[in-house]
Amino acid sequence: MKEILKIKDVSKDYGIKGFKTNVLRNISLTVNEGDFVSIMGPSGAGKTTLLNLMSTLDKATSGEIILDGIDVSKVKNKELSKLRRDKIGFIFQDYNLLDNMTLMDNIALPLALGKKKSKEIEDRVIEIAKKFGLANHLNKYPYQLSGGQKQRGAAARSLITNPSVIFADEPTGALDSRSAYELLDSLDRINKENNATIIMITHDPITASYSNEVYMINDGNIKCKLNKGESRKEFYQKIMDMLSAMGGEL
Known part of the structure; x- marks a missing residue:
């Protein structure tokens, strides 16, 4: 593997030094490759810092x-953007998303910056748009889309170049329940069908239950790792039980 x-x-x-x-x-x-990982923990636990380190930010x-x-520690700043x-x-x-561009152009932007051929870009955008x-x-344009559609558009854009890994920082945080489920179902499908590797920061146990592994982080340390098994419902309960054991606050 x-x-x-x-x-x-x-x-x-x-x-x-000293402070x-x-x-x-x-x-x-x-x-x-192909893992779908969530990182959970209370505010100030270090989740976002860890995400920023993993994603070279x-x-x-x-x-x-x-x-x-x-x-990545040996990559010079000029090479980090590439x-x-x-x-x-x-x-x-x-x-x-950029307000002055259509959803198609927003999704296509990473390929356009990579100077791919227009036909290749169009075909790829249509293919991934269907999955979402x-x-x-x-x-x-973004103002004509719902919050859920915009977030799925952002997710499609993140996948358009077939990256090695996708980092998602509280992707459902601004969405209503229905929009969140639609996004998570799409990410789950992309993970399974495209073998996409996803690392997600979340405070929400339901969101985390869509992943295959959950790392619990607190006070700057990984406290435990949970594995999904067969059932998302059982995994959700396992996450809730662990949160209760850790104090229940996220």
Whole structure:
């Protein structure tokens, strides 16, 4: 099984000598190709910091982060933008769609920046839009779309380049229940059908239950790892039980 992301003894400190804050302490985990992983924990536990380190948006104080065979600590700043473009997809809570572009153009943007041929771009956009239930909305602008449609559009854009890994930061945080389920069903389908590797930060047990593994993080440390098994309903209950054991606050 191919390793997509390997983190070994990663720590992150902020501040200067004598006034340092240890946000993460000796974090280690491995994500394989096709994994769907959630990271949960209370506010201030270090979830977003960990996501930023894994996705090369920030640098670790110590430890190793290997992304698809590349030691990101040794990649120069000029090469990081290419690494993100080729290897990483992002889904943010606030969509980040461009208002003056149609949904088709928003989804196509990463390929257009990569100077792909227009026919190839169009075919790829239509293909992925169908997987997210957006085929009939491609000529609309973001203001004409619901929150759920915009978030699924952002997810489609993150996948358009076939990245090695997709990082999702609270992707359902701004959505109503129905829109959240539609997005999660789409991500689940993409994970299973396209073998997409997804790492998701979430505070919501229902959202986390769509993944195959959940890491619980608190006080800068991984407290435990939960594996899904067969049933999403049983996995949800397992997550709830663990949250209760940890104090129940996210």
